[in-house]
Structure formats: C-alpha cells, structure tokens
Amino acid sequence: MDDFGVYLLHQILAGLKTTISLFVACAVTGNLLALPVGMALMSRSRWFRYPASVFALVFRGTPLLVQLYIAYFGVGQILASVPSIRYSPLWPLFREAYIYAYVTLSLNTAAYCGEIWRGAILGVPKGQSEAGRSLGLPSARIMLSIVLPQALRIALPSLGGQNILLLKGTALAAMITVFELMGAANLVRAQTFRVYEPLMAAALAYFLLAVVITSGFSFMEKRLTSRYR
C-alpha cells in the first residue's frame, strides 16, 4: 500500500474508534431513557405528560444538525460565560465537543424511541392487563411482567431502525468538530485534496457497522420471539 493508503487507513481507524464509542454511549443512554420517556408520554398525570410531550415534539420536530449547533455553539457559549463553570475544575469536560454530541444524540434517541415505546405499549392487547388485574396483581407488576415484555417484542424492529438512525446521526457530530469517521474523512479530504477515497472508506466503515448493528438486533428478535412460534 502506498503512503496515502497507510495515512488514510490510520485516520479512518482513529475515527472509527470515536464513532464506535460515541454510538455505544448514546445507544445505551438513549435506549435507557426511552422507556421512562414513553411511560411519561402515556402518564395520566399532566405533570409528566406535558413535559414529555414538549420534549418529544422539540427533538422530533427539528433537524439533528440544528440540535447539535444549539447545544455546542449556543449552550456552550452560555456555559463559557458563567464564571462558576468557566473556572471550575470540570471546565475541560464542558469544552469537549464530544460531550455535547453525546448529550444531544442521547436525548434525540430517547425522544424517538420514547414514541416507539408508547406505540408498542398501546399495541399490547387490553385483555392482557385486564387478565393480570383479575388475578389481583398490582399495577406495577402487570406493567413489568405482562405488558412490557410483550411491548418489547412489538417495539424491537422499530428500535433497531432507530439505532441505525443513531449511527447515521453520529456522522453529524463531525460538524461540531468531533473527530469521528466523518471527521477523519473530511480531514484527509482537506489535507490531500482527494475526495472519493476518504469518503468511500468512511462509507464502507459505516456500512459494516450498520450490518453489525442490524444483525445484533435481528438476533435479539429471534431470541425473544422463538418461544412464540
């Protein structure tokens, strides 16, 4: 391989590491937050329902790119102007673009997946929870042991799709200076004036990551539904 190939591979691998860590961190946080968001969306109390609806509306109604800009440039600038944060020992953390990308992408995923959970819980037949109530189970128990396992099976395909969208969303983190796959491709592009090789290399890496995530989700789907076939 020539010098350019080695250089490109080196940068792409460095970017790949950040992409994977960003994706895993956001997928874990976002999916964990999604269930509470989904429950809050369906809550009978307006103190839970209204904030959750506004949260979902804002994150689902605006482009991810704009959300990242607001977080990094907007909120980042405000945080920098607060002296108690600016001169705190935690400041290096607040300066990192990675943190802003992590928070924004996690919340974005939580909003979308929360809606998926809401739909899935509504999709579980009513008779299931009625049967649980007739057996005298407390409502938390009905939710945990009867409704949620069935809702998970309904939600899983959509959750898989949403996690692929999260992977694709991490590419936008490059636009707020996070050095991940897309950022690596852009760097090589700017330094060598070669356009196609870095972009194709990054595309291949994203494609392989997507294949891994998709097969992971279809494995889970098979495991969860095998008993019911």
Add this chain to the structure above:
Amino acid sequence: MDLTFSWLSLLSFGDQGWGDELLRGACLSLAIAACAYIIGLLLGLVGAVAKLSGNKVAVVLASAYTTIIRSIPDILIIFLVYYTATDAFRSLMSHSGFSSEFQLNGFVAAAFSLGIVQGGYSTEVLRGAIIAVASGQSEAASALGLTRRQIFFLIILPQMFPLALPGLGNLWLVVLKESSLVSLIGFTELVLVGKMAAGASRHYLLFYASVGAIFLVMSGISAALINLIEAKTYRAWRHG
C-alpha cells in the same frame, strides 16, 4: 431589557436584523425539500416497481440502492453524489467545448443529492403500498385484457395512494428536516443563513434557537396539514 431589545433588533426585518434573510432561507429550505421530495418519489416509484418486477437484475439493483441508503449516513451520500455530479458535469462540459469553469447550479445539486437519499426511503414506503393493494385487483384487470402498463397506471397507482398516505406524510417530515444537510455543501438555506447570522453577531444561541423554532413551526404546520389530508382521503375512501 437592553438584551431583549438587541435580540429583537437582530431578528427584525431590514438592514439591522436578520429576519428577512431567515425568512428567505426558510423559503429556500421548503423549496429544496419539495424538489427533493418529488425527485425522491419518482426514484422511489421506479425502485418499488423494480423490487416487485421479478426481474433479477432490477431486484438486485433496487435492493442494493435501498440497503446503501439505509446504512450509510445521509450526509456522506450527499457529499458523494454532490462531488460525483459536479465532476461528471464539469468533465462533460469541458469535453463538449464549453468553459471548464462551469459550476453546477447550487439548488439543482442540492435538490438532486437530497432527492437520491429520499428515493431510498420512498422505495420502501411505495413498495409496501403497492403490495397492500389487493392482488385480486390486478388479476381482475388482466382478466379484462388490460396490459401490464395499464394495470399499473389505471388500477394500482390510484388505489395505492390512500394506502401510502401515512408513509408519504412521514417522508415529507423527514425530508423537511434533512434539508438542513444541504447547508453543508454550501447551499444557503435556513441553517446556513442562521450560521452566518450567528457568526456575524456572535449570538449563537439566539440564532440557532430561532432556526430550530422555524423548523418546529414548519413541521408543526406540515403535520397538521397531513392529518387533514389523511382524514379527508379516509372519508372519501370509505364513502366513495
């Protein structure tokens, strides 16, 4: 109060504020989204028909198209399409003897690259809708002696429309938000205007939040319109 006043003047129309620029940017965003949506629907229709045609080559090509679009970040595809299209156009122009300094029109390039991404999503929606039209319909039509083209345009296409409507509405909401990505290939739509305004005035939060709010309003109005159309079509479908 001073701050509020300066914010208001920054967002006002006229020389001092960026209000008119933002409004123009929003209109361009809508125009780009609409063009990309139409290009995407045409590509999606071709892709859906190819997927259902049974022709092996067509099926493989269409499946490769949707798989690539679904698993590679949209911004990467937009970059790739944009550079390929401009390079191809430029070499075509220099070969045919026109000036080599030719630049592809920004609007066309943006709408085209966004439309190709959108086509991948549209393929799935339209394919689902075509399948959902009962197979007895096309069987009855072929029993009446209609050609395959007639069956598609006269029987299937009109019936799949109400079935595809929820998916089509979703696609519009997606493309409206995705139109923000063409700011990254240098097309001055809403997000790039917001970026320029934020950079010039150094009020980042104000301008990016305004851009977000404008998008929120646009998607809110779109969602309301889509609900209206769906309700109307549903009623016509039931009573018709």
